[in-house]
Amino acid sequence: MVALGGASPLEAYRHILAGSLGSWAKITQVLRVWVPLTLCSLGLLYTFQIGLWNIGVEGQVVLGAVGATALVRWGLGAPPHWVIPAALVGAVLCGGLWALAAGVLKTHAGVNEIFAGLGLNFVATGLLLWLIFGPWKQPGIASMSGTETFPQSYWFPTAGGWAVSPEAVVAVSALLGMVAWSLRATRLGLALKAIGRNDQAAFLLGLSPPRWMLLAMMLAGGLAGLAGAYQVLAVYHRLIPNISSQYGYLALLVVMLAGFRWQGIPFIAFFFAALNVGSIQLPMMLRMDSSLAGVIQGSLVLAALAVQGMAWRRRTAS
Amino acid sequence: MDIELRNIHKFYGPVHANRGIDLTVQAGTIHGILGENGAGKSTLMKILAGAVPKSDGEILLDGRSVTLAHPAEASRWGIGMLYQDPLDFPPMTVLENFMVGRPRHPKRSARHWAETLAGLCVDFGFRLDPEAPLESLTLGERQQLELLRLLSLGSRLLILDEPTTGISSEQKELLFRALRRLAHDGKTVLLVSHKLEDVENLCGRVTVLRQGRVCGTLEAPFHARDILSLMFGNPPAPPQKTRRTFSERTLEFRGVSGLGGRAGLRDATATFRKGEVVGLAGLEGSGQGVFLRLAAGLQPPVHGTIRLFGNDVTGSDYHVFRRRGVAFVPEGRLEEGLIAGLTLTEHFALAACEPRLCVPWEAARRTAQERVDRFRIRGGPETTVDALSGGNQQRLLLSLIPPEASVLLLEQPTRGLDVESSTWVWEHLLRRADAGATIVFSSAELDEILMTADRVLVFFNGRILLDVKAEDAHPDLLVSAIAGRVSL
Numbered sequence: 064m065v066a067l068g069g070a071s072p073l074e075a076y077r078h079i080l081a082g083s084l085g086s087w088a089k090i091t092q093v094l095r096v097w098v099p100l101t102l103c104s105l106g107l108l109y110t111f112q113i114g115l116w117n118i119g120v121e122g123q124v125v126l127g128a129v130g131a132t133a134l135v136r137w138g139l140g141a142p143p144h145w146v147i148p149a150a151l152v153g154a155v156l157c158g159g160l161w162a163l164a165a166g167v168l169k170t171h172a173g174v175n176e177i178f179a180g181l182g183l184n185f186v187a188t189g190l191l192l193w194l195i196f197g198p199w200k201q202p203g204i205a206s207m208s209g210t211e212t213f214p215q216s217y218w219f220p221t222a223g224g225w226a227v228s229p230e231a232v233v234a235v236s237a238l239l240g241m242v243a244w245s246l247r248a249t250r251l252g253l254a255l256k257a258i259g260r261n262d263q264a265a266f267l268l269g270l271s272p273p274r275w276m277l278l279a280m281m282l283a284g285g286l287a288g289l290a291g292a293y294q295v296l297a298v299y300h301r302l303i304p305n306i307s308s309q310y311g312y313l314a315l316l317v318v319m320l321a322g323f324r325w326q327g328i329p330f331i332a333f334f335f336a337a338l339n340v341g342s343i344q345l346p347m348m349l350r351m352d353s354s355l356a357g358v359i360q361g362s363l364v365l366a367a368l369a370v371q372g373m374a375w376r377r378r379t380a381s
Numbered sequence: 382m383d384i385e386l387r388n389i390h391k392f393y394g395p396v397h398a399n400r401g402i403d404l405t406v407q408a409g410t411i412h413g414i415l416g417e418n419g420a421g422k423s424t425l426m427k428i429l430a431g432a433v434p435k436s437d438g439e440i441l442l443d444g445r446s447v448t449l450a451h452p453a454e455a456s457r458w459g460i461g462m463l464y465q466d467p468l469d470f471p472p473m474t475v476l477e478n479f480m481v482g483r484p485r486h487p488k489r490s491a492r493h494w495a496e497t498l499a500g501l502c503v504d505f506g507f508r509l510d511p512e513a514p515l516e517s518l519t520l521g522e523r524q525q526l527e528l529l530r531l532l533s534l535g536s537r538l539l540i541l542d543e544p545t546t547g548i549s550s551e552q553k554e555l556l557f558r559a560l561r562r563l564a565h566d567g568k569t570v571l572l573v574s575h576k577l578e579d580v581e582n583l584c585g586r587v588t589v590l591r592q593g594r595v596c597g598t599l600e601a602p603f604h605a606r607d608i609l610s611l612m613f614g615n616p617p618a619p620p621q622k623t624r625r626t627f628s629e630r631t632l633e634f635r636g637v638s639g640l641g642g643r644a645g646l647r648d649a650t651a652t653f654r655k656g657e658v659v660g661l662a663g664l665e666g667s668g669q670g671v672f673l674r675l676a677a678g679l680q681p682p683v684h685g686t687i688r689l690f691g692n693d694v695t696g697s698d699y700h701v702f703r704r705r706g707v708a709f710v711p712e713g714r715l716e717e718g719l720i721a722g723l724t725l726t727e728h729f730a731l732a733a734c735e736p737r738l739c740v741p742w743e744a745a746r747r748t749a750q751e752r753v754d755r756f757r758i759r760g761g762p763e764t765t766v767d768a769l770s771g772g773n774q775q776r777l778l779l780s781l782i783p784p785e786a787s788v789l790l791l792e793q794p795t796r797g798l799d800v801e802s803s804t805w806v807w808e809h810l811l812r813r814a815d816a817g818a819t820i821v822f823s824s825a826e827l828d829e830i831l832m833t834a835d836r837v838l839v840f841f842n843g844r845i846l847l848d849v850k851a852e853d854a855h856p857d858l859l860v861s862a863i864a865g866r867v868s869l
Contacts, residue, residue: 249738250736261716
């Protein structure tokens with residue numbers, strides 16, 4: 064495909080690599096994408112574990128972003144060390160409740176969670192655009208560039224010259240550990256696993272599958288909401304129409320490629336983040352459209368899935 | 382078409398569904414295949430229809446040996462199967478369904494097939510509107526359409542799987558008339574059923590299957606007793622049990638009706654007492670399953686009241702029943718009872734149901750090890766349950782019943798188990814009964830019920846037809862009650 068576009072594929076890969084890992088500054092840019100992507104993926108672990116397809120991550124990210132923006136706007140003037148944590152908590156709640164809505168539709172109204180999630184994604188996008196062009200528009204004009212930028216004191220702190228705050232990377236790594244621990248060692252992990260594999264038997268053993276489903280959805284939504292808050296506070300410093308950067312959908316791929324286990328997630332998320340950042344180089348260096356990055360991404364995913372599928376078939380055949 | 386099956390075997394993984402079946406059916410006859418669920422009759426018919434491959438054996442059609450690798454090949458040989466749920470396409474019209482699955486023919490248009498369909502309808506007295514969407518048809522009409530479709534494809538052997546389930550009595554009359562006529566025209570009909578009256582009405586010969594083997598072939602006229610004794614084995618005279626009296630009521634049903642199964646459950650009244658073992662007999666789906674599920678709180682009754690230890694629990698959910706001491710062991714061990722992929726330890730950790738954040742893995746592992754030893758489960762705490770054999774899965778299910786449970790409801794507790802495992806299961810259950818538990822179980826084996834139960838309830842068509850103490854339960858009485866022939 065790249066060759067069809069009139070450039071050497073090897074060249075393209077080299078530029079992607081250089082553009083993402085070529086320097087320390089580039090790597091911090093990759094990590095800036097890695098943080099929200101990993102957060103969304105971690106949340107999805109819970110829902111996949113219980114056998115739910117939480118397609119609504121995208122909307123949950125948006126709601127998290129909206130929640131964080133609302134709290135910062137409301138708290139302007141208050142000390143930032145109060146406002147920023149409050150914004151994070153608010154984002155978790157907003158994302159969690161948005162996911163809960165999809166969960167309730169599933170458990171109490173029998174709506175497939177995929178449809179509920181997709182529907183809520185559209186609602187979330189609508190809400191986002193309405194806020195940007197309506198109540199939260201910049202003084203005088205409403206534009207695609209989003210709401211007014213927050214004063215710098217309300218930005219998520221970053222180290223000098225870095226595109227990412229080290230605290231966020233550490234926090235996400237800690238969350239990764241916590242999610243892994245909760246899936247392995249707690250009742251939550253066991254219940255999700257049991258219900259995901261056989262809800263009927265889990266029910267007979269005394270569990271209430273709907274309750275655990277709602278909890279799993281809330282956890283996934285909460286983590287997605289956190290990703291949204293990160294996008295607002297640390298990346299864009301305002302609410303923009305594409306605040307989620309499609310990380311919700313990308314996270315689904317990450318988790319699937321990681322085989323629904325936590326171990327692979329940080330690496331695969333890093334790979335996708337690098338691809339994302341590196342492909343910005345393509346138009347500059349090879350005069351190719353950066354959308355080709357999407358093509359490369361897609362082909363890699365398909366190739367990985369095909370390899371996984373073949374490995375699985377070989378395993379079942381033996 | 383003459384059919385001869387020689388030494389047919391079929392394995393589904395470790396399950397030996399057909400164990401060397403020999404069967405001869407002559408052209409122009411209606412031959413019944415009888416047997417309880419799990420006897421292997423559906424498997425045998427699917428082999429003949431090409432839907433599943435046989436593991437071993439030979440199939441001869443008119444003396445010629447054939448391999449039936451897939452349904453299309455069976456269809457070329459003139460074999461057509463009418464499934465219990467017709468394999469049709471609900472969104473399409475009657476005519477479109479009729480035209481499905483035939484070789485393309487350049488000169489034959491939709492009109493040609495419409496005329497063929499109309500002609501066949503007149504022949505058999507069916508009334509089918511070719512333009513009607515299939516969804517608007519009753520099950521009986523869909524069956525008629527499927528029958529005509531198979532005939533127009535040139536089927537000379539028709540296999541019908543439980544054709545009279547869910548259709549009206551007029552439709553049944555029409556169907557039977559059509560089948561008699563087809564047999565008269567020299568076609569062969571195989572009728573799979575576990576309804577005695579259908580077989581008595583229609584068949585010239587009947588072959589009874591039990592546990593994957595042929596256990597006898599009978600010629601018309603049939604006696605229900607002969608057929609049933611073939612289906613259930615010769616029930617031994619009940620062993621002389623010590624007459625025990627039971628007083629304390631545990632579970633009570635008062636005029637309870639419920640949905641589900643073939644016949645649902647209608648107006649069931651029964652009382653169970655502490656220490657009592659009660660067997661539920663009847664043909665598969667006569668209401669025993671619904672009864673047990675209602676008693677476990679897995680579904681709410683439509684009418685009537687259910688009491689546990691004197692308290693009205695009608696309409697409460699399963700968790701309430703469970704807390705009050707009811708345990709339910711489903712028939713599908715790996716489908717409903719256990720979670721494939723999870724280890725024994727994980728099952729015990731789940732069943733412990735402690736409201737703690739962390740799973741006490743060490744304690745769960747100890748419990749698992751202790752139960753593995755006590756219940757003699759062949760496996761370890763870290764074995765996944767799907768790696769256990771059926772007998773060991775059943776032991777595990779029994780070991781998962783909380784020790785404090787006082788009403789044990791079991792669906793077919795020894796189905797598919799070997800003699801040693803069955804004996805062990807019953808020793809365990811009877812010990813629990815001696816310790817004061819009420820045990821209610823369904824079984825397809827009359828011997829099992831007579832050997833173990835203090836009391837027998839016989840279900841027929843959704844009703845409790847008989848409620849007798851085991852010492853008064855003469856096998857003949859039970860057999861005629863199972864067939865629905867008992868006057869109260």
